Amino acid sequence: MTSTERRGHERSASAEFTRVDRTVKIQNATERLRSEMLNYVTNRFEEFSSEIKQASKMPLINEILQQPIVSHNDLVSINKVADETSAQTIASKQSVDIKKTLSAFPTKIFRMRASILTELLEVSHIRSIRQIFISILVLLVLQVAITDLFEKGAIDFQFDVIRWNFSNLSTCLRLWFCLFMSTCAIVYYCFHFWAYQRLSLIPISSSVSTDTEELKQKTTSLMIFDWLWLAAYCCYIGLFLYFPVHYILEENYPIVTRMIILIEQTVR
Structure with a gap:
């Protein structure tokens, strides 16, 4: 019995030693990759900073002063080019003025342009930085997967958390649709009614009509009309903020569905 127990202890100790050795090797490999x-x-x-410094180097003042002066022939050619360009600009200005007189609206020229991201990715250093970030992300995923495989015996990506966050999505979409329709139907048509009905209450003063009492009545009725609609709008905002939060707390929504409703509230 003692020999079998000793062998069992030796096997368990060797297995523990191999497991610790594997974890140490994995940690050393990850540290080496990180470094x-x-x-x-x-x-x-x-390298990027050195290239920028080399590109930004300007010639010295002495070198600029030691450069040869422009010759007479060069000056004559420059003057000819300047005269030609001035004549072209005058002709183009005249043509533009003629076009403006003929057409009421100026002509627009649309040009195809690349986005800022595509222009940045044309630089090799930006592409290398992108590849570095992608490789770091891949290394982190591999490190987590390998540690789960050696410690738990299986890779667990925790998809249950994602399913739990979207578990109550149907009721969340129904609540979101109610909020959306309340804004599109109630608020829009009420605002339309208020904007067109108050036009009839605006006092219009003219030199012919000198009835001041009618003007005063219209101004007071307009103020009452505006204040009533302002109070109704404040009540709507209060209900819009209260009922979704109460429904979320009562139904115990997960985090993602709560964020959907709260973002809809802040946007509206």
């Missing part, structure tokens, strides 16, 4: 990536990033940034 290599950091060294690569620093080297690329140093």
Whole structure:
């Protein structure tokens, strides 16, 4: 019994030692990869900064002063080019003036332009930085997967959390649709009614009509009309903020569905 127990202890100790050795090797490999990536990033940034410094170097003042002066023939050719360009600009201005007189609206020229992101990605350094971030993300995913595989025996990406966050999505969409329709139907038509009905209450003073009492009545009725609609709008805003929050707390919505309703409230 003692020999079998000793063998069992030795096997368990060897298995524990191999597991610890594997984890240490994994940690060393990840640290080595991390240090290599950091060294690569620093080297690329140093190269980029050195290239910028070399590109931004300007000639000295003495070198500029020692340059030869422009000859007479060059000056004559420059004057000819300047005269031609001035004549072209005058002709173009005249044609533009003629077009403006003929057409009421100026002509627009639409040009195809690349976005800022595509222009940035044309630079090799920006592309290398993008590849660095992608490689770091891949390394992090692999590190988490390998640690789960060695510690738990299986890879667990925790998809249950995502399912739980979207578990109550149908009721959330119904509530969102109610909020959307309340804004589109109630608020729009009430605002339309208020904007057109108050036109009949605006006092119009003229030199012919000198009835001041009628003007005073219209101004007071207009003020009462506006204040009533303002109070109704404030009540709508209060109900719009209260009922969705009360419904969320009563139904115990998850985080994602709560964010959908709260963002809809802030947007409206």
